[in-house]
Amino acid sequence: xxxxxxxxxxxxxxxxxxxxxxxxxxxxxxxxxxxxxxxxxxxxxxxxxxxxxxxxxxxxxxxxxxxxxxxxxxxxxxxxxxxxxxxxxxxxxxxxxxxxxxxxxxxxxxxxxxxxxxxxxxxxxxxxxxxxxxxxxxxxxxxxxxxxxxxxxxxxxxxxxxxxxxxxxxxxxxxxxxxxxxxxxxxxxxxxxxxxxxxxxxxxxxxxxxxxxxxxxxxxxxxxxxxxxxxxxxxxxxxxxxxxxxxxxxxxxxxxxxxxxxxxxxxxxxxxxxxxxxxxxxxxxxxxxxxxxxxxx
Numbered sequence: 001x002x003x004x005x006x007x008x009x010x011x012x013x014x015x016x017x018x019x020x021x022x023x024x025x026x027x028x029x030x031x032x033x034x035x036x037x038x039x040x041x042x043x044x045x046x047x048x049x050x051x052x053x054x055x056x057x058x059x060x061x062x063x064x065x066x067x068x069x070x071x072x073x074x075x076x077x078x079x080x081x082x083x084x085x086x087x088x089x090x091x092x093x094x095x096x097x098x099x100x101x102x103x104x105x106x107x108x109x110x111x112x113x114x115x116x117x118x119x120x121x122x123x124x125x126x127x128x129x130x131x132x133x134x135x136x137x138x139x140x141x142x143x144x145x146x147x148x149x150x151x152x153x154x155x156x157x158x159x160x161x162x163x164x165x166x167x168x169x170x171x172x173x174x175x176x177x178x179x180x181x182x183x184x185x186x187x188x189x190x191x192x193x194x195x196x197x198x199x200x201x202x203x204x205x206x207x208x209x210x211x212x213x214x215x216x217x218x219x220x221x222x223x224x225x226x227x228x229x230x231x232x233x234x235x236x237x238x239x240x241x242x243x244x245x246x247x248x249x250x251x252x253x254x255x256x257x258x259x260x261x262x263x264x265x266x267x268x269x270x271x272x273x274x275x276x277x278x279x280x281x282x283x284x285x286x287x288x289x290x291x292x293x294x295x296x297x
Contacts, residue, residue, distance in 0.1 A: 002022070002160075006029075007064035010069065011033035012130050013134040013135055017139035021140055035071075061087060068094055069083075070096040073106075077107075104120055119157055123165065142169060144173055148175055158174075181240050196233070198222070198226075258270075
């Protein structure tokens with residue numbers, strides 16, 4: 001048994017799918033859920049995602065040898081502080097946050113000497129829906145999970161977290177935290193901001209109802225991720241502010257270049273840019289099994 005007692009802080013899409021995948025693999029004994037929404041926890045219990053509801057951190061963490069914190073990242077420092085006094089000596093702690101430098105800083109501030117047992121992580125999977133009802137055991141199959149280990153981490157703890165994600169069907173890679181935040185600012189955080197901004201702009205127009213009534217597949221595909229949790233993505237945007245601002249500025253320059261091509265009627269340059277983009281995307285899809293169906297990270 002890889003995990004005897006798993007405590008999940010935030011038994012929603014990410015934490016719930018982690019539990020379901022481990023249960024299916026026969027790698028976890030008992031799962032306890034703790035969180036701020038009694039209704040979500042009750043649903044998680046009803047769906048078999050968790051085996052019991054922790055009424056507080058003391059009861060939820062009693063005897064837990066593995067803890068996953070799967071909440072919006074701005075909640076994590078206070079949660080780490082609440083967890084710290086109740087962690088079992090042999091408990092390893094990890095997270096599922098989409099930003100890493102800010103989460104690591106929060107953990108260092110709150111966990112004190114227990115920081116050595118905290119192995120930061122980020123599963124690159126998700127859906128635009130949230131909550132326990134959205135959880136599914138297949139969510140992590142053939143998806144990447146990034147770990148950004150700390151200098152203080154023992155190899156055994158990093159391997160234990162890696163093994164848990166592998167049991168879920170995921171591919172585990174390791175990355176420096178700063179590199180991670182730069183990469184995902186470009187390929188995840190910026191696209192979400194663009195989707196939210198476009199929908200918000202359309203919705204604010206006087207003829208919004210007309211515009212939405214004629215929106216079809218292209219608009220639906222581009223803006224699908226705008227149905228993601230605003231709280232979660234607000235926290236990601238602020239948590240990875242510097243890297244995201246750099247990507248917004250870079251995209252602003254690209255958009256200005258595109259505007260100039262359209263304004264100048266430069267058909268050849270416009271077509272070349274589009275062709276290059278199409279070829280780059282097709283090559284990425286060819287390299288990435290299932291990438292065409294990837295979801296909010």
